[in-house]
Amino acid sequence: xxxxxxxxxxxxxxxxxxxxxxxxxxxxxxxxxxxxxxxxxxxxxxxxxxxxxxxxxxxxxxxxxxxxxxxxxxxxxxxxxxxxxxxxxxxxxxxxxxxxxxxxxxxxxxxxxxxxxxxxxxxxxxxxxxxxxxxxxxxxxxxxxxxxxxxxxxxxxx
Amino acid sequence: xxxxxxxxxxxxxxxxxxxxxxxxxxxxxxxxxxxxxxxxxxxxxxxxxxxxxxxxxxxxxxxxxxxxxxxxxxxxxxxxxxxxxxxxxxxxxxxxxxxxxxxxxxxxxxxxxxxxxxxxxxxxxxxxxxxxxxxxxxxxxxxxxxxxxxxxxxxxxxxxxxxxxxxxxxxxxxxxxxxxxxxxxxxxxxxxxxxxxxxxxxxxxxxxxxxxxxxxxxxxxxxxxxxxxxxxxxxxxxxxxxxxxxxxxxxxxxxxxxxxxxxxxxxxxxxxxxxxxxxxxxxxxxxxxxxxxxxxxxxxxxxxxxxxxxxxxxxxxxxxxxxxxxxxxxxxxxxxxxxxxxxxxxxxxxxxxxxxxxxxxxxxxxxxxxxxxxxxxxxxxxxxxxxxxxxxxxxxxxxxxxxxxxxxxxxxxxxxxxxxxxxxxxxxxxxxxxxxxxxxxxxxxxxxxxxxxxxxxxxxxxxxxxxxxxxxxxxxxxxxxxxxxxxxxxxxxxxxxxxxxxxxxxxxxxxxxxxxxxxxxxxxxxxxxxxxxxxxxxxxxxxxxxxxxxxxxxxxxxxxxxxxxxxxxxxxxxxxxxxxxxxxxxxxxxxxxxxxxxxxxxxxxxxxxxxxxxxxxxxxxxxxxxxxxxxxxxxxxxxxxxxxxxxxxxxxxxxxxxxxxxxxxxxxxxxxxxxxxxxxxxxxxxxxxxxxxxxxxxxxxxxxxxxxxxxxxxxxxxxxxxxxxxxxxxxxxxxxxxxxxxxxxxxxxxxxxxxxxxxxxxxxxxxxxxxxxxxxxxxxxxxxxxxxxxxxxxxxxxxx
Ligand code: FES
Ligand code: FES
Numbered sequence: 011x012x013x014x015x016x017x018x019x020x021x022x023x024x025x026x027x028x029x030x031x032x033x034x035x036x037x038x039x040x041x042x043x044x045x046x047x048x049x050x051x052x053x054x055x056x057x058x059x060x061x062x063x064x065x066x067x068x069x070x071x072x073x074x075x076x077x078x079x080x081x082x083x084x085x086x087x088x089x090x091x092x093x094x095x096x097x098x099x100x101x102x103x104x105x106x107x108x109x110x111x112x113x114x115x116x117x118x119x120x121x122x123x124x125x126x127x128x129x130x131x132x133x134x135x136x137x138x139x140x141x142x143x144x145x146x147x148x149x150x151x152x153x154x155x156x157x158x159x160x161x162x163x164x165x166x167x168x
Numbered sequence: 169x170x171x172x173x174x175x176x177x178x179x180x181x182x183x184x185x186x187x188x189x190x191x192x193x194x195x196x197x198x199x200x201x202x203x204x205x206x207x208x209x210x211x212x213x214x215x216x217x218x219x220x221x222x223x224x225x226x227x228x229x230x231x232x233x234x235x236x237x238x239x240x241x242x243x244x245x246x247x248x249x250x251x252x253x254x255x256x257x258x259x260x261x262x263x264x265x266x267x268x269x270x271x272x273x274x275x276x277x278x279x280x281x282x283x284x285x286x287x288x289x290x291x292x293x294x295x296x297x298x299x300x301x302x303x304x305x306x307x308x309x310x311x312x313x314x315x316x317x318x319x320x321x322x323x324x325x326x327x328x329x330x331x332x333x334x335x336x337x338x339x340x341x342x343x344x345x346x347x348x349x350x351x352x353x354x355x356x357x358x359x360x361x362x363x364x365x366x367x368x369x370x371x372x373x374x375x376x377x378x379x380x381x382x383x384x385x386x387x388x389x390x391x392x393x394x395x396x397x398x399x400x401x402x403x404x405x406x407x408x409x410x411x412x413x414x415x416x417x418x419x420x421x422x423x424x425x426x427x428x429x430x431x432x433x434x435x436x437x438x439x440x441x442x443x444x445x446x447x448x449x450x451x452x453x454x455x456x457x458x459x460x461x462x463x464x465x466x467x468x469x470x471x472x473x474x475x476x477x478x479x480x481x482x483x484x485x486x487x488x489x490x491x492x493x494x495x496x497x498x499x500x501x502x503x504x505x506x507x508x509x510x511x512x513x514x515x516x517x518x519x520x521x522x523x524x525x526x527x528x529x530x531x532x533x534x535x536x537x538x539x540x541x542x543x544x545x546x547x548x549x550x551x552x553x554x555x556x557x558x559x560x561x562x563x564x565x566x567x568x569x570x571x572x573x574x575x576x577x578x579x580x581x582x583x584x585x586x587x588x589x590x591x592x593x594x595x596x597x598x599x600x601x602x603x604x605x606x607x608x609x610x611x612x613x614x615x616x617x618x619x620x621x622x623x624x625x626x627x628x629x630x631x632x633x634x635x636x637x638x639x640x641x642x643x644x645x646x647x648x649x650x651x652x653x654x655x656x657x658x659x660x661x662x663x664x665x666x667x668x669x670x671x672x673x674x675x676x677x678x679x680x681x682x683x684x685x686x687x688x689x690x691x692x693x694x695x696x697x698x699x700x701x702x703x704x705x706x707x708x709x710x711x712x713x714x715x716x717x718x719x720x721x722x723x724x725x726x727x728x729x730x731x732x733x734x735x736x737x738x739x740x741x742x743x744x745x746x747x748x749x750x751x752x753x754x755x756x757x758x759x760x761x762x763x764x765x766x767x768x769x770x771x772x773x774x775x776x777x778x779x780x781x782x783x784x785x786x787x788x789x790x791x792x793x794x795x796x797x798x799x800x801x802x803x804x805x806x807x808x809x810x811x812x813x814x815x816x817x818x819x820x821x822x823x824x825x826x827x828x829x830x831x832x833x834x835x836x837x838x839x840x841x842x843x844x845x846x847x848x849x850x851x852x853x854x855x856x857x858x859x860x861x862x863x864x865x866x867x868x869x870x871x872x873x874x875x876x877x878x879x880x881x882x883x884x885x886x887x888x889x890x891x892x893x894x895x896x897x898x899x900x901x902x903x904x905x906x907x908x909x910x911x912x913x914x915x916x917x918x919x920x921x922x923x924x925x926x927x928x929x930x931x932x933x934x935x936x937x938x939x940x941x942x943x944x945x946x947x948x949x950x951x952x953x954x955x956x957x958x959x960x961x962x963x964x965x966x967x968x
Contacts, residue, residue: 032291037290049382051381051382053464054887056885057886088199096199104191105190107190107851109197110687110859111431112196113382115202116197143893147380147435150862
């Protein structure tokens with residue numbers, strides 16, 4: 011299959027990749043660009059472990075062709091921490107024990123990152139609905155909810 | 169100086185046992201730097217994908233691989249014919265059976281492995297599997313385990329025909345795997361015959377799948393120059409895998425390295441050794457390059473490791489006060505097409521004989537028959553210790569049925585039958601020695617916390633209004649920490665576990681264990697144990713697991729065995745170091761060992777203030793100034809063979825409100841009290857409990873693996889298979905009591921599985937309770953809205 015050149019921004023840097031038109035973004039990120047933070051749990055848009063942020067929206071990268079991201083601004087978990095340290099949301103996940111095996115965590119963090127911009131001061135019910143596209147098998151969600159709530163508070167104080 | 173305050177400060181700075189230390193492993197996971205199997209990339213690595221059977225039972229007439237091989241980018245297509253010359257087309261299971269690696273002449277379940285395609289990337293591999301042409305001749309299918317041993321049943325395992333001596337017993341039928349019994353049949357029957365009251369309840373513990381978010385997979389890499397095989401693999405038991413791979417391949421164990429990197433949840437799914445692993449290893453050996461194989465979600469749910477599928481009858485004999493006189497349990501176990509359970513060898517039904525529960529039962533009999541059907545193999549412990557979930561379910565359900573029959577409250581009937589605090593250690597009539605417990609205290613604490621009487625009053629009012637409210641109650645006892653090698657082994661290897669601890673000259677520590685974390689936080693909690701034992705801050709203690717080249721041999725992490733066995737090994741190894749450290753301290757302080765006492769992080773000369781040596785001082789001295797005749801260095805290894813299992817317990821209560829028109833259930837409240845003995849890290853314990861309760865909720869309320877009559881699995885994607893989301897997952901309330909294990913070095917019992925084991929019957933108890941006033945004694949899981957609605961309808965409760 012003929013490959014196509016695609017350029018997009020990943021965590022602030024322009025990347026150029028050569029991909030088959032059928033290649034999914036999650037595979038390009040993981041195989042081609044060695045960004046293995048986003049994971050694969052289902053490839054059917056159910057689990058959310060592949061979640062990244064594209065042009066201001068949470069996107070399940072197992073459900074998007076890489077060619078569709080041409081010109082987009084893509085953010086992944088690898089871009090969350092800066093030279094100044096961890097992102098407030100990352101720190102909140104550690105403080106509230108919001109992760110166990112860590113497999114869902116990159117997707118959770120990227121969803122929380124967008125969700126807290128959509129709703130900077132959510133109550134628990136809103137967190138549950140807002141994060142519900144991301145599954146976790148380990149934590150039972152309770153501490154993730156605590157982490158998102160804590161992150162919201164800390165972001166507002168920041 | 170205020171010595172008390174100083175001592176406390178030093179104690180706190182250790183971050184030892186009992187503190188909610190933040191997790192050491194989090195830093196990499198929150199930054200996307202975890203290293204899971206599918207993240208591993210090696211030069212020249214190829215991708216494998218599996219051709220699978222569309223039929224549940226069929227003869228393979230032919231396999232044509234030509235078209236697939238002609239596709240550019242395809243390197244090999246392996247079938248049973250290719251594995252046969254190597255004698256690798258079948259492999260031994262951990263349960264004494266054999267399993268086809270690639271189907272040999274016949275397929276026995278839908279999605280069975282038929283051929284392995286190896287290609288440049290996963291896209292080409294996926295294209296190629298469609299090009300492999302397999303011709304099948306369909307055979308009659310056996311789905312219902314109750315029909316497995318009838319005269320008309322099709323015979324599934326032609327390879328076993330005539331071999332009537334099975335691994336665990338004589339086989340009664342070609343589809344029979346084993347019969348296993350515990351207790352005294354005749355004595356039990358006699359009590360039943362004479363009893364004032366008896367109850368009997370049939371129940372199906374349905375087939376489910378552990379379904380961790382990361383599926384199973386491996387990267388196999390044969391280095392032909394050095395003759396070394398390295399396999400990165402999502403395994404909960406890497407050392408056992410090494411032994412099996414060595415036995416299968418003929419390579420010496422020293423030439424096989426198994427690495428379990430980060431694991432995205434296990435829950436029992438990752439204990440077994442699967443055809444995909446073996447076929448990938450063969451592919452790497454044949455092709456001389458690394459080969460990666462990773463299941464997709466459908467393959468995961470359909471083929472690797474289902475759990476449960478126990479068809480049970482629980483019977484109790486009692487007097488009219490509800491005092492239990494005898495227990496009888498019968499089980500028909502559906503093991504699918506191959507017996508690939510991962511139980512200790514002598515226990516084909518795991519620890520099902522913990523089914524006497526928390527109760528003082530004089531006599532009991534347990535009978536289990538395992539049968540083959542045309543379904544996926546497995547029968548693993550899904551977040552539980554070897555069938556303990558099933559055992560707890562049958563006893564707790566049957567207790568409720570007895571309470572109902574006698575009109576005694578379900579809390580009261582438990583109170584009357586509990587093993588009492590002063591009876592411990594208590595030997596059950598089925599042979600376990602319960603190490604410690606205080607069941608009454610746990611139960612009363614829960615009843616007080618939720619205002620049980622108030623709830624019952626409210627329920628009465630609701631019932632009068634025609635509303636459906638249920639209260640579930642369970643008081644479970646688990647058996648974990650397998651286990652004493654006199655009774656527990658896997659493939660002949662005793663179920664000890666190990667720790668190797670090295671103290672460096674500057675007093676930091678590197679420790680390696682035979683277990684492997686999958687989210688439990690071993691890097692954090694093992695360090696806490698060592699910190700408290702040695703007086704070295706846990707921040708300077710590094711924990712490594714999972715690489716068989718570097719860590720000591722251990723049986724791995726499942727059945728809540730890491731803390732009871734691995735944690736014990738860690739404490740004992742640390743104590744060996746401390747014993748040597750004491751000798752060095754005595755030498756440095758020029759006193760006798762008897763003159764020394766330990767305080768937090770140092771040895772002090774009794775009664776002589778200021779005369780002391782810290783562990784750091786001693787570590788330094790261990791490398792340059794040891795007593796004459798002592799070898800330098802400060803390290804120890806311990807292989808801990810536990811004297812007994814540990815028996816965590818708990819009391820759980822759940823309140824449900826059921827919508828009469830839709831059958832939708834609202835979990836209003838779930839209160840979980842756990843006693844896991846000494847608590848190493850309360851934050852991690854709470855997290856484990858939340859997770860276990862959520863998995864229990866999933867099993868009880870929605871997960872199922874239905875098969876149609878042709879053996880088609882109806883529901884193997886996340887669209888159909890229920891994984892609770894944020895929205896439906898209840899809010900959990902947790903509580904605890906502490907009853908240390910008397911035989912464990914630090915008194916810890918293990919916790920991760922109790923919430924799963926305990927919560928499932930609690931949900932059923934609550935659901936049935938909502939209908940108990942209408943003489944319903946049992947409802948089978950899953951309690952999804954449709955099934956509950958059917959129950960409502962059958963009772964004539966629908967308004968129109
Ligand atoms: S892998 Fe993308 S949603 Fe599951
Ligand atoms: S932490 Fe394991 S799946 Fe969420």
